[in-house]
Amino acid sequence: MKWKNKGHEYDDLFQTINSKKQFYLFGMGDYGVQFLNMFENEIQIKGFIDNNPSKQGTVLGNKCCYSIEDIELAGDEGIIVTMSQIARPSAIEQLKILNYVERKDFIVIEEFISIYYVYKYNKVYFSSISFLPSTVCNLNCRHCLNFNPFAKKYFVRKWDELVRDVDLFFSCVDYIMLFHVSGGEPLLYKYTADIIQYIDQKYGHKINTLRFVTNGTIVPDDEVIEKISQCKCNVELTVDDYRDAVPEYKDAFDKLINKLQKYNINYYINKVDSWIDLAPEKTDYTYMTEEELQKHREECNQTWQELRDGKLYNCNYAAYATVAGIAGEQDLEEVYDLTEFVPEKKKELIEFRLGYTTKGYTNFCKKCRGFTLENTDEVKVAEQV
Ligand code: SF4
Incomplete structure (x- = not known):
């Protein structure tokens, strides 16, 4: 990405994050678990989403895992994509096909972690x-x-x-x-x-x-x-x-x-x-x-x-x-x-x-x-x- 407004590139995205009351974590693997450890006392996490049928319906850290089709995202809810860079492209495509918009309805894990802490704390x-x-x-x-x-x-x-x-x-x-x-x-x-x-x-x-x-x-x-x-x-x-x-x-x-x-x-x-x-x-x-x-x-x-x-x-x-x-x-x-x-x-x-x-x-x-x-x-x- 090319810098256009150095030091302020994420001002709007933080406002979006701030407006959300609850989040789903898309990806119940390694990144999802680490993210949950870091954020479970910081934000409201409603549950996991995962494409793997064997994970759907299971519970991890009190959070149930759903399929993406089970989710109806409210305006004040967001999705954090907690997947590796290899697994991620097809999942992001899947979200876009379902008319979810990046940086409005969903955000990738790296952006969420860094933006949340630098703007909030x-x-x-x-x-x-x-x-x-x-x-x-x-x-x-x-x-x-x-x-x-x-x-x-x-x-x-x-x-x-x-x-x-x-x-x-x-x-x-x-x-x-x-x-x-x-x-x-x-x-x-x-x-x-x-x-x-x-x-x-x-x-x-x-x-x-x-x-x-x-x-x-x-x-x-x-x-x-x-x-x-x-x-x-x-x-x-x-x-x-x-x-x-x-x-x-x-x-x-x-x-x-x-x-x-x-x-x-x-x-x-x-x-x-x-x-x-x-x-x-x-x-x-x-x-x-x-x-x-x-x-x-x-x-x-x-x-x-x-x-x-x-x-x-x-x-x-x-x-x-x-x-x-x-x-x-x-x-x-x-x-x-x-x-x-x-x-x-x-x-x-x-x-x-x-x-x-x-x-x-x-x-x-x-x-x-x-x-x-x-x-x-x-x-x-x-x-x-
Ligand atoms: S992985 Fe390749 S295409 Fe992607 S940023 Fe690095 S050099 Fe560029």
Whole structure:
């Protein structure tokens, strides 16, 4: 999105949010549960909506789950879309077909969290941030969204750089729903447990979920697992289940799960049927006008940003592509320098985090299909090069 009224882009949307008395959460998965934890004492949540028939009619945290067809939305009710960026495009389309209007009848989770807190309490709340200690990985997935197969070398960060970034980040941000540490494969990086511990000890009170992700092929040493198990905040490990693609690691997967259970570490096994392909090697949108590129960025449901070297990067996939060497350097307009943050500019920081820039797109958008409704190309999970 292109900045037109910096610092005031969301004035009207906050008025809309303020006029609503009750909300449904569309998506009873991970995001929906985290959102409920954060907001159940803050706003009236009427219930969940979910397209999965096995969830409809069930109750979570006192909230019943409905199908979208069961809902008749009153004028003072709204829907918050609590789904991942991959699941979201079709759900948003579904809402539009039912004549619900974005930013009037429904709003996405990231916007709701940040706008609500900055306008109501003058606090900087983020939905998420992506933080990568290194890109080193033992797998070489053809459709890796870190674009590792394109990279000539791995990128490994020093301990001091990580600490500097984390400290700077939390000097600007009051609270975050999901602080996400990934890679590469984080369990191959020698300071992963230390940085998790550092974040927990200094900033655990500012985090709803501190999550890191592993490809399920590495069995960490006891010392690493012990450090993680000692954390006080809500630390979770996402274990990607790639056993179909790399069956030679089945044994390691089982050992990892046993170890997590033994040390009582929260974990979630993530098994998906397919991956999305951003397809930089066969995409060329350089013919697009500025307006068309801005539209392409707006239609992309990508919501993640990366924290690196004191900066936030407007799109984390564009940032990964730069590190992998396939996108050139990023323009200054695509990054937010946290060292220049001042408390008077909280709304500008929030706007950047929600996708606003002076240009309205990233250079990599010219080579990327994005998380759009049109990008239906699904590719095999963890297929090796
Ligand atoms: S680079 Fe790709 S994923 Fe990122 S905003 Fe542009 S189209 Fe979306």
